[in-house]
Amino acid sequence: MLRRYSACALLLCSLIVPPGVVARAVVQQPSTPAQQTPAPRTPTPATPPTQAPAPQTPAQTPSQTPARDPNDPIERIKDESLNRSQVMRTLSYLTDVIGPRLTNSPNMKRANTWTRDKMTEWGLQNARLEPWGPFGRGWSLERFNATVVEPQSIPLIAFPKAWSPGTNGPLVGDVIYVDAKDEADLQRFKGKLKGAIVLTSPVREIKARFEAPGTRLTEKELLELANAPDPGSRPSRRFQLTAEQLVAVKFSAQKLQFFADEGAALLVDISRAGDGGTIFVQSAAVPQPFDPSPTSIFRPRIAAWDKTAPKITPQVVVAAEDYNRMARMIQQGEKIRMAVDLAVKFHEEDLMAYNTVAEIPGTDLKDEVVMLGGHMDSWHAGTGATDNAAGVAVAMEAVRILKALNLQPRRTIRVALWSGEEQGLYGSRAYVAEHFGTIGDGSANASMTAMMKGETPKLNAKPAHDKLSVYFNLDNGTGKIRGVYLQGNEAVRPIFRRWLAPFRAMGATTLSIANTGGTDHLSFDAVGLPGFQFIQDEIEYETRTHHSNQDVYDRIQADDMKQAAAIMAVFVYNSATMDEKLPRKPSAPNPSRGTSVSSTATN
DSSP: OOOTTOHHHHHHTTOOSOSSOOOOOOEEOOOOOOOOOOOOOOOOOOOOOSSOOOOOOTTOOOSOOOOOOTTSHHHHHHHHHHHSOOHHHHHHIIIIIIOOOOTTSHHHHHHHHHHHHHHHHTTOEEEEEEEEOOOOOEEEEEEEEEEEEESSOEEOOEEEOBTOOOOSSOEEEEEEEOOOOSHHHHGGGTTSOTTOEEEOSOOOOOOOOOSOSOBOOOHHHHHHHHTOOOGGGSOOOOOOOOHHHHHHHHHHHHHHHHHHHHTOSEEEEEOSSOOTTOOBOOBOOOOOOOOOSTTGGGSOOOOTTOTTOOOOOOEEEEOHHHHHHHHHHHHTTOOOEEEEEEEEEEEOSOOOEEEEEEEEOOSTEEEEEEEEEEEOOOOSSSOOIIIIIHHHHHHHHHHHHHHHTTOOOSEEEEEEEESSOTTTSHHHHHHHHHHTEEETTSSTTHHHHHHHHTOOOEEEEOGGGGTEEEEEEOOSOSOOEEEEEOTTOGGGHHHHHHHHGGGGGGTOOEEEOOOOOSSTHHHHHTTTOOEEEEEEOOBTIIIIITTBTTOSGGGOOHHHHHHHHHHHHHHHHHHHHSSSOOOOOTTSOOOOTTSEEEOOOOO
């Protein structure tokens, strides 16, 4: 999941057209599913309210709860999910066996193939890999270690940044701490960095933790979510960096270029967060000129994975405690030398990336589609467990449950496992652009440009735009589901309230009109399609696992995964069997073939 507290990432999520050309070809996997016996359909009437309801508590539920019927599809789904679950087995294979799944890496493509074949084994049809892109180079780590060798031996907790080049064999060099405060201050290091290992970041104070790193949403927090204001009732805010932020961004760009010009051999950053050996690490940076315009961060820029990217300096991240110690030693007058051996491999044989897609065909409404999914790509320091093998395993488990119970949907159920999410929702944006439509002039900047100008972007809808009922996404870690973000769509509230009722005892009661960002439902929401992300308990997502070396299987909560799979399966099944498609926002556009219509979808 893209960092939720990054304004840049949240705005980037609203851009619906992916980079490059979306491939039309599909890699097909034949399958021969078992025959199914249609179960009696249980349509759910959908009568949206005409006005927003009064504030409510998160535990508000219908006054009467029907007695449990063991033959009821919902009770059968719950029983299968809780008592015969395979969600942790699926998650273990993705994390322990396949491992980290950086977009376009061999591991990512192995995950694409394995998930396709596994869902075919379960009886899903049309299991396939849908290409998009070109994305760029894959990258994999072959060998890495980092140690202070003088004045004493200090093994370091460290990890290379993704798409960093290697060191071409062991590198031993002097360590220089660049503690410059501004561009003028950098000049005292001019001529001193050639061949050096450079500490690039300020030291970071580590404070004792007096609160648990793992948390669940409290009743107060759930109440605040339940009573959140309608995002459509607030005036849209234009994005603009503050003066202080502009100075910081400019100086970061200047430092990166300075280190390249001076010939540094290796750049060492402090982990942006975490302690106790936890490292948060993402992609290597490419030096580029600073652009002070407010929209500059959304313009196409060269990324480290681009095949055309220039040669850059190797880059690693070191745990805060180790980094701080080296900086303090240098400040005390010690001369430090460090040995680093970084071996990597770039993969350029196939620049296309892939989404895994599979289906449970519908019956009388088979031309209409209900979708579910989550992103399968991850960062590389851990094994991508909470971000986001958890969401992938839950989505796969949901469709496995429906097939195992032979519950026949009226609409076609389509599961999609995305790649490229961590780089900017690329996989889901490409899928939406290919199948459902694009925004404005079709450029990657269309939504952002309209937002900056205060304009309403145009939607270029495709025929399938009218056929999609809903997309459900899971990408908030290992925590159990506590409810749903309605994404400004008040019309679905009474429907989702009924669907959550069987899970009240499991803690899922809250419906929030609020928007939430940072993940793949935004690709659908941006073109006026119902796209929803579930509210989940935080557990240790931001404090320990999100994009870190601790994002591993052992941080997953098995009971929470089983609960989430049951809820996902019920929401998908209900959506696929009700008489009507789920209602869209009143402001959502009605698609017109070959024409542009107004859309006020936001994010």
